[in-house]
Amino acid sequence: MDGLRSHYDLRVFENKDPYRVLIRTILSQRTRDNNTDRASAQLFAEYPNMEDLASADPEDLEPLIRPAGFYHVKALRIIEVSQLLLDEFEGIVPDQMDQLLLLPGVGRKTANCVLVYAFEKPAIPVDVHVHRISNRLGLVDTKTPEETELELEKIVPRAYWIELNDLMVQFGQNICRPLHPLHEACPVAEFCHYYQELPPLDHNSI
Numbered sequence: 288m289d290g291l292r293s294h295y296d297l298r299v300f301e302n303k304d305p306y307r308v309l310i311r312t313i314l315s316q317r318t319r320d321n322n323t324d325r326a327s328a329q330l331f332a333e334y335p336n337m338e339d340l341a342s343a344d345p346e347d348l349e350p351l352i353r354p355a356g357f358y359h360v361k362a363l364r365i366i367e368v369s370q371l372l373l374d375e376f377e378g379i380v381p382d383q384m385d386q387l388l389l390l391p392g393v394g395r396k397t398a399n400c401v402l403v404y405a406f407e408k409p410a411i412p413v414d415v416h417v418h419r420i421s422n423r424l425g426l427v428d429t430k431t432p433e434e435t436e437l438e439l440e441k442i443v444p445r446a447y448w449i450e451l452n453d454l455m456v457q458f459g460q461n462i463c464r465p466l467h468p469l470h471e472a473c474p475v476a477e478f479c480h481y482y483q484e485l486p487p488l489d490h491n492s493i
Contacts, residue, residue, distance in 0.1 A: 297450055297453050297454070298453055298457075299404075300404050301327070301331075301405075303404065303405055303407075304405065305379075305380035305382070305401060305405035305406065306336075306337050306372070306380050307327075307331060308400070308401055308404050308405040309368070309380055309390075309393075309397075309401050309405070310327070310330070310331075310340070310365055310368070310369075311323060311327045312397045312400045312401060312404075313361060313364055313365060313368065313392060313393070313397065314326050314327055314330070314352055314355040314361060314365075315355070316357070316361075316392075316397070317356060317357060318354075318355045318356045318357075320456075320460075322354040322355050322356065323354075323355055325354040325355075326351065326352040326353070326354045326355035327355075329351040329352070329354075330348065330351045330352055330365075333347075333351055334348070334351075337369050337372060337373060337378055338369075338373070338378075340365055340366060340369040341366060341369035341370045341372075341373050343366055345359070345362040345363050345366060346362075348362040348365065348366070349362045352365075364391055364392040367391045367392075368390050368391055368392065368393070371389075371390060371391065372390070375389075380401065380405070382401075382402065382405075382406045382408060384398050384399075384402065384410075387401055387402075395413075395432075395433060395436065396412050396413055396414055396432060397412075398410075399411060399412035399413075399436075399452075400412045400452070403448075403449050403452060403453075407449060408449075409445050409448040409449055410448060410449075411436050411439050411440060411443070411448050411451055411452065412452040413432040413433070413435045413436045413439070413452075414432070414452070414456065415432075415459075415465075416455050416456045416458070416459030416460070416463075417432070417435065417439075417451070417452055417455045417456070417459075418431075418432045418435045419459060419463070419465065420455050420458065420459055420463050421435050421438075421439060421455075422435070422481075423463065423468075423479060423480065423481035423482075424475065424478065424479050424480060424481070425478075425479070425480030425481075426438075426439065426442060426443075427439065427442075439451070468481075470482050470485075
């Protein structure tokens, strides 16, 4: 972890506003960060608060969030979540996992992102990067992100939980990429099971 931490600064999303972090995370599902950035900025420029989005027409949201993909579904989901927060939670985004999971379209990864990036509560959001890197390093041997989350909670000190996702996401985007990872630039290659299992020729050719 210290080897990864030295390379990156932790990011801050939506000024840690819980509602905006929640909506941004919904937009981020199954898309890249730069697409999420564009969609989120366009959406909040036109609809800056929960009340505006709860009463919005889905067809008006779709062009704004189109960069994030799946914009038909996501537009409906954003409106539905906003309405439910106003009706059932007095317009306040909950800071507990069980309550966040009651929101439409919010699974464990999204809920954990809200806990970490909005409330700075210890949690481990597991996306494709965290899942891939944890298995490559040999920290876990799991098939699903849910399994990875449970295993990481057992072995990673709680003091590291808040920063783990962001460090691994940046590391996964820049070095431990899905294809053609940059082994020569990796600060933890000597500990990586994936790297150690490569044929010697591949150590020098990638």
